[in-house]
Amino acid sequence: MKTNSSPSVVYPSRFDLLSSLKEAKEKSLDFVVIIAGSLQGDWHEIFKESIRCLKEGGLMFVQGLPDNLPEMGVFLDQFLKFKYWIAVESIAQHPSHGLPSVHAGILLFVKGDKHFNIQRVRFPHEICEHCGKPLRDWGGKSHLRNPDGFAVSDVWKNLPPANNYNQISRPVLNTILKMVTPVLSSNGHDVKSATTATKVKGLIGPKEGIGDSKKVSDIAIQYKLPGFEPRVFRPEPSGKKIEALWDTVHQGDALEILRQYPDNSVDLVFADPPYNLEKAYNTYNDEQSAKEYLNWCNEWLAEYSRILKPTGSLFVLNLPRWTMYHAEFLNKHLYFQNWIVWDALSEPRGKLMPAHYSLLYYTKARENFTFNLKDVPLVDSRHYCLRASCIRERKSNGHDEKERLTDIWWDIHRLKHRRDRDYHPCQLPDRLLERIIKLSSNPGDIVLDALAGTGTTAVVAARLGRRYVAIDLDPEYVKITRQKIDEVTRLGFVVRQSTKKTKSPYTKKSLQLELRDLATKLGRLPTPEDVAKKSRYGLNPFVETFPTWGKALKAAKLEVKNGSSS
Structure with a gap:
């Protein structure tokens, strides 16, 4: 029999939080949970004391809003090791501009290089209201489905909707506590290490931020970025001259080509940069040092900010750790609208499965920018599965409930099948770019992607009647992009080659x-x-x-x- 050993937790108030941390011994705590949405004043000293108190291998969780957490995350990344940005679906907020927001964030860092150790937590399987099968399609792998439920990822959509913006709800806090609580056998021994388990010690505060005591309208107490006027970036002169500005695919260095574009000339810019994870891109070195990588990103982000029209929008997709740095940079130059969470589960690994791809949405102006929410279709209800057979059957039977689009996108899958790919390790699905382009541009507008890969952005833009600019360093990718755009121009679609496999005697x-x-x-x-x-x-x-x-x-x-x- 296995049981959970309840941790020993201190819950200081807002006024006692800093003093409680200062009184704690160095390296004495296994975990710290800071509810940043309920803090008042400067948080830097609280974070420094939290780091001091954590043991090697200790965990630090920080709750907050997506427009504030990047600065906190970048600060913590100097001292701790980033592990996850957990996106928690919360009660909907409806700002006057941008997408409706349901995204509250929880940063998770670990101290030192010791083995990252959390408990696996499972949420119950959910059943499709139409076909009666589990909502998660295991793609022929139902024999691998755990009867206890599915392992949680870094996108939490299965807890009761609550205010997790300026507080942390009980279900969310209980999930965190399950992650940090060691599982013990009936004789009081840690199951994994088979040694006598010591009591887990932690701190959660301020205690005013726990539960359901605050309304969402009270969120203003959280640290806010000061107002600013966007900087105007001036391009550095380039020796080369490009022949065509619009409806073109450039082969060459992104920065060199971007610097030849005029100020305020592009309606929508998008980028999906290499993730700095040693992936096998044809030409890019995707194994730069963090500093070199971020400096390079800031250079093209600065050019993106410069060439955007006053009504223009910027979207950048990356892994959460790098996205924190992009947001910290962009917060000084553009107006934050949303940190969109693309819930796109990758290959299951670890005790907290990675599913969160971060899509930043910024605009050149605070308001009065191009925003066409009415042109973006409503999404199918989350109570239905995404199996093609179920979709066809239920829609033919008139079962077609819809939901409004928010800043957590769970209805678009990553590309998994060879027939949809163009030899690029991180190719994006057309539907993702279609949604972005419809949302933030009009027919005839200019859409630019300076890290175009095999051209998904440009191809979708052309199909939707927008003008396009694609830039890539790899001549092979440029060739593929031009071929696909030619097919869209002539046929209205991209021709996909058959990828039939030879039959194997086993699967x-x-x-x-x-x-x-x-x-x-x-x-x-x-x-x-x-x-x-x-x-x-x-x-x-x-x-x-x-x-x-x-x-x-x-x-x-x-x-x-x-x-x-x-």
Whole structure:
């Protein structure tokens, strides 16, 4: 039997928070939760004391608003290691401009290089109201579905809607506590380390920020950025001259080409920069130092700000850690509208699955910018699944509930199939760019992407009747982009090549089910030696199909776990 060991937590008030931290011994706390939405005054000293009190491997959570958290995150990134920006869907706010917002944020940092250790938390599986299947489509991998629920990601949409802007709701706080609470066996030992567990110690404050004591209208107490007038950037002269400004695809250095564009000349700029994760782009070096990477990003962000028209909009997509820095830079030059969360679950890994791709939305003017929410279709109700068969059936039966678009986008999937890709490691789906372009531009407007990759932005812009500018360093990507735009111009769509595979005598699923059956017979997880002796397929298919033995054993692990708990 497994139980949770309740942590020992101090809950200081707003007025006692700093003194409580100062009184705590150095490296004495396992976790700290700061409810920044309920702070008053300067937060820097509170953060410094929190860092001092944390043990090596200790966790720091900071709740707040997306327009304030980037500055806090950039500060913490100097002393702690960034792990996640958790987006929490909260009760809707309807500002006078920009998208309706439901996004409250929680930063998660770890101290030192010690192993990052949190408990896996699961939310219950949800069922589609029409077809009765789980909302999450496992794509033929239902045998891997855990009966206890799905492991939480860094986008939390399954908790009761609440005000998490200037406070933290009880369900959200309870989820955090589950993450930091060690799981103990019935004899009081830590299950993972098999050593006697010490009491987990933490601090959560200020206590006025816990629960449902505040209305959303009280949010103004949180630290706000001062007003400013956008800076005007002047381009540096370039030796080269470009022949065409609009409806063109440039091959070359983004900065050099951007500097030749006039001030206030583009309606919409978009960028999906390399993520600095050693991905295999054709030409870019995606393994720069953090400082070099951010300096490079700031250079083209400055050019983007300069060339935007007064009614123009900027969108930048990146991983949350880098997006914090983009936001800190852009907050000094443009007007923040939304930190949009694209909930696009990547390959499951770790105890908190990464799903949050950050899409910043800024404008040149505070208001009176191009904003066409009426032109963007409503999204299907979240109570329906996204299986094509279910969508066809329920819509033909008149079941077509819709929801308003907010700043958490969960209805657009990442590209997973080869037939939709153009040899780019992070190619974006057309639907994502279609939504952005419809939202922030009109027919005939100019849409620019200076890190164009294989041209999704330009291709969608051309299809929607916008003028386009695409820039990329890689001649092969430029060739692909020009070919696709030519097809859109002639045919109205991009021709996709067939990607039929040669038939294999086994599938990934059949191999995993084979391992599950072996686990049932053996009463334990099979080893490679077991498989070599007992599997009808032999060992080679498993080695060739799965990157690690652990990946192959996923279904078998569920079988062993369920057998031991029954």
